[in-house]
Amino acid sequence: MKVMQKVTISGLTIALLLTGCNSGSSNPTTDANGKVTLNFLTQSSALAPADPNDKLINKRLEEKTGIHINWKNYTTDQFIEKRNLAVASGDLPDGIFDAGYTDYDLLKLAKDGVIIPVDDLINNYMPNFQKVLKAAPEYKKMLTAPDGHMYSFPWIEELGTGKEAIQSVDDFPWINQAWLKKLGLKMPTTTEELKQVLIAFKTQDPNGNGEADEIPLSFIDKPGGEDLTFLYGSFGLGDNWDHTVVTNDGKVVFTASDNGYKDAINYIHSLYQEGLIDVESSQQDWNTYLAKGKDKRYGLYFTWDKANITGPNDDYQLMNPLAGPSGKTNVTRTNGLGFDRGKMVITSTNQQVEATAKWIDQLYEPLQSIQDNWGTYGDTKEQNIFKFDEKKGMLKHLSLEGSAPVEVRQKTNIAGPLAILDEYYGKYTTKPDDAASRLKLMKKVMVPHMQADHIYPKVFFSIEELDRLSTIETDLFAYVQRKRTEWYQNGKVNEEWPTYLQELDRLGLQEWLQIKQSGYDRNQQ
Amino acid sequence: MNLASSRMDRFIIGINYILLTFCVLIIIVPLIYIVIASFMDPIALLNKGISFNVSSWSLEGYRKILGNEAMTRGFINSVFYSVSFSILTIIVSVFAGYALSVNELKGRNLFMTMFIVTMFFGGGLIPTYLLVKNLGMLDTVWAILLPGIVNVWDIILARTFFKGIPNELKEAANVDGASDATIFFRIVLPLSKPIIFVIALYAFVGQWNSYFDAMIYLDNAKLYPLQLVLRSILIQNQTMPGMIGDQLAMAELKRLSEMIKYSSIVISSLPLLIMYPFFQKYFEKGVLVGSLK
Amino acid sequence: MDGVGQKIKARKGETAHRKTLKKRHNHYFLYALLAPALILTIIFKYVPMYGAVIAFKDFSPLKGIMRSDWVGFKYFEKFLNSPNFTDIFTNTISLSLFGLICSFPIPIVLALMLNQVRQAKIKKNVQLILYAPNFISVVVIVGMLFIFLSPVGPINQLVSAIFGQPLMFMSEPGYFRSIYILSGIWQGAGWSSIIYVAALAGVDPELHNAASLDGANIFQRILHIDLPTIRPIMAIVFILAAGGIMSIGFEKAYLMQTSMNLPSSEIISTYVYKVGLQAGDYSYSAAVGLFNSVINVFLLVAVNFVVKKLNEGEGLY
Secondary structure, X not given: OHHHHHHHHHHHHHHHHHHHOOOOOOOOOEOOXXXXXXXXXXXXXXXXXXXXXXXXXXXXXXXXXOOEEEEEEEEHHHHHHHHHHHHHOOOOOOEXXXXXXXXXXXXXXXXXXXXXXXXXXXXXXXXXXXXXXXHOOHHHHHHEOOOOXXXXXXXXXXXXXXXXXXXXXXXXXXXXXXXXXXXXXXXXXEHHHHHHHHHHXXXXXXOOOOOOOOEEEOOOOOOOOOOOHHHHHHHOOOOOOXXXXXXXXXOEEEHHHOHHHHHHHHHHHHHHHOOOEOXXXXXXXXXXXXXXXXXXXXXXXXXXXXXXXXXXXXXEEEOOOOEOOOOOOOOOOOOOOOEEEEEEEEEOOOOOHHHHHHHHHHHOOHHHHHHHHHOOOOOOOOOOOEEEEOOOOEEXXXXXXXXXXXXXXXXXXXXXXXXXXXXXXXXXXXXXXXHHHHHHHHHHHHHHHOOOOOOXXXXXXXXXXXXXXHHHHHHHHHHHHHHHHHHXXXXXXXXXXXXXXXXXXXXXXXXXXXXXXXXXXXXXX | OOOOOOHHHHHHHHHHHHHHHHHHHHHHHHHHXXXXXOOOOHHHHHHHOOOOOXXXXXXXXXXXXXXXXXXXXXXXXXXXXXXXXXXXXXXXXXXXHHHHHOOOOOOHHHHHHHHHHHHHOOOOHHHHXXXXXXXXXXXXXHHXXXXXXXXXXXXXXXXXXXXXXXXXXXXXXXXXXXXXXXXXXXXXXXXXXXXXXXXXXXXXXXXXXXXXXXXHHOOOXXXXXXXXXXXXXXXXXXXXXXXXXXXXXXXXXXXXXXXXXXXXXXXXXXXXXXXXXXXXXXXXXXXXXXXXX | OHHHHHHHHHHHHHOOXXXXXXXXXXXXXXXXXXXXXXXXXXXXXXXXXXXXXXXXXXXXXXXXXXXXXXXXXXXXXXXXXXXXXXXHHHHHXXXXXXXXXXXXXXXXXXXXXXXXXXXXXXXXXXXXXXXXXXXXXXXXXXXXXXXXXXXXXXXXXXXXHHHOOOOOOOOOHHHHXXXXXXXXXXXXHHHHHHHHHHHHOOOOHHHHHHHHHOOOOHHHHHHHHHHHHHHHHHHXXXXXXXXXXXXXXXXXXXXXXXXXXXXXXXXXXXXXXXXXXXXXXXXXXXXHHHHHHHHHXXXXXXXHHHHHHHOOOOOOO
């Protein structure tokens, strides 16, 4: 026993001693030649080179700024764990690039003193970023925390503004034009006409193979671009993925407790009863949805861009917003924006704050931002996204020649904090083809029917508010989604409506509304 | 072995075979699905289901994996980790299990309690990570090999097994003046082949399939085990609605991961299935018998 | 039956000898065997244990765990006050409990069945097949569940042919538990039977021969020879499983969730994951983990007590 005791005690002592010491960051920040070195933590896809310094963009940046970056780069599947551990263990880098921090993260880190406020840095060392904020001051407000400071650098990608923004509608409805022609039908303009068209698809064998294997309507029953909530607009305020809509007199409304919502669900149920809806919708995932789409089995389906599912052909066409029973049309706007608050942060252990700020500022120079986001030119090793027109000082998109755009982008871009404003198009760069065509469709087909003048802005809530919102939303949204799916199938929305509203309140709806309304009002000042 | 079989016995054995056949069928059908699916294009798979038509098969799923240098390295690493982990677990956990099975060992219950408590209460990720860091083990193979080899489940299992070895054997040796060490090495260990190989097998497989420790402790991609490499290709992040470029990214990545979903299973389980028969012979009946005589 | 049993016991007893022994006092060697496990446990499990207090603190990385602000039971309250706490708690316990009850006997039965197979080659190959599903990752298992049980999948094609309508297996809350447990058995029963097969390997075949000569049929032989051999292991496995009831894993349930089956598929681990998705909420998940552990300990002690009564006083303790 004595032996064991001795072993135990010595083991404990050693271990305690070892845990006691905490390594301070002893990374040199300038090398022998006085060249500044910074340590950044970042993430990239599995396709990209392991050392970001192998990318041409980073090499050019180093030449331009004279600053060397030591990257600690993780693949996206591990990044969040590794990032959180690095911070929690006190092993802070100088900055975190492409950090992906949520608002809550930013506020908590700021409160704990892990990251520093950057207001002064912007004012003193960052002319490019100041220009961006001046050209688009709404972003300055979005970036400012409730305590009045800014703690991070954003990612901004404008493609269209206001109602024309490319994010305004995510679930575009694509209708099978080939089948319409085959059956001699016109493009439906009301919800009733749509129902008739779908019935025709189901019963008249438009694909001509003698089997009733057509799926008149399919969707993925989860909030996102594949959901059918586009149709809800025909019945009132409609719905979007965070169930938040602002009326034209500034009131914040929860879409899932609105009366129009009830009518929309009744309509979907009637479609369901006619057997017009894909049986798999309530549980299928993207791959299953895609597989059937590639086979062109859908009459009507929803997605961001038809090229992803049925291909870039003309068999499917964007359907116009439908008039509901009231005769009015409406296209509900999402609250999405090409804006990500927490793209880059500077930590409190950074000893070269001025140099860091200057380095980051380079990223907001228009031509730099464009390359950081999409890819570069003049690369001899990797495929180029652009060619550089020296005379005009403009980057022009090149044809991709069959490569998947994603693979090229992830291998060559560096992402991170940047700003691409709408005014850059035509001046510094051309628009990417897929974006350009989508914007055109948006403007022509959707914008004229958008009734809402405002969307819910990117309010920067306080820590307590964020905590409450996320806790409430976990249960509230799940309940909404579940009831909605049940009602599509059993049609009991009218009888269960009062109990439903009560349950929404029990799950915290009133508090949620109050927080969001006060956030909105604050933002308008 | 000739056991006198009554009518009842033969009937029961017949039922036994039928039931076992049923079990085998239930399992083998989905397995065949997986193997065939690994040769098919994911879109065709989802639309038309399995096709036994060999001409529609493709090796794409395998090519994507086997051609990848990180995969080969991951494979070799995994073999190393799993074998070492397995051996170390035996030395640490099984041996400890024996010590705890000896009734005369003072403090036995105290030690057992110490072990069991750790199954329920622990410091959590951060302090453990800090400890590993302060011990200088971060980004080394020790971070994978050391913390996990004390497996309380294995200790308890081993202890139970050792308790089942008839005392008479040990006492007989005792009388002959054998020391603890001799008893252990000459008598107990040879009888324990089944439990040792079971625990070794469980440890090997557990380590082969694990990725979490490697994920948090290792930075150097050259040290990654196979599962971690596979994971980086299979897992994609959720995109936020509104991030335009990434819509296309999502579609492409999903396609890639769908493709290797099945082939990666076949590849990572093949070695294990091949290895198992080697362990098998230690589970044959009558291992205990020889020693009695 | 009793007469046969007694005869078998008598046979076993014949091989026992009674001799006097010298008592050994210093078991240095045994302590040496114990030492590595003990030292490693102290270093890697006990030293970091101070971190458990993170459940009571508002963790701030720069202050470290010990110097972060004390918030007492704040996170426990947050958890216990969740609107659907009762449902989530019940879901977790019933999923675990039913899972345990259903899946506990199967590996045992499998091992006993395999043990009766005479031809070594068949036995080997059957075993190999039974073990194979264990190596399939949970992501693929759930993926396959969705495909096989889809409204237009193979099973439902049969159902629709008979009843005219498919069964919504993955959408109805009522099916979740059964599918979860059955697929778990499908995947793991074979693998879990290995330990019992190994234990049965220690049974002297002579005992079976002799018992058979004495007129015992298969059932009696299994009951009196095989079962007692594996009973200690059965007891331990059961007790330890009971001690893990609250900690049922997160990944499979999360993957199997659809918007409709949440009333039974939302368990503690999936809920905590979603709420704590504001990354790095270590304190909240630590609090819930602690809550689970305390309950697990109670369960362990209780089950150990009961099992000891049934197992002739042999349990974990």
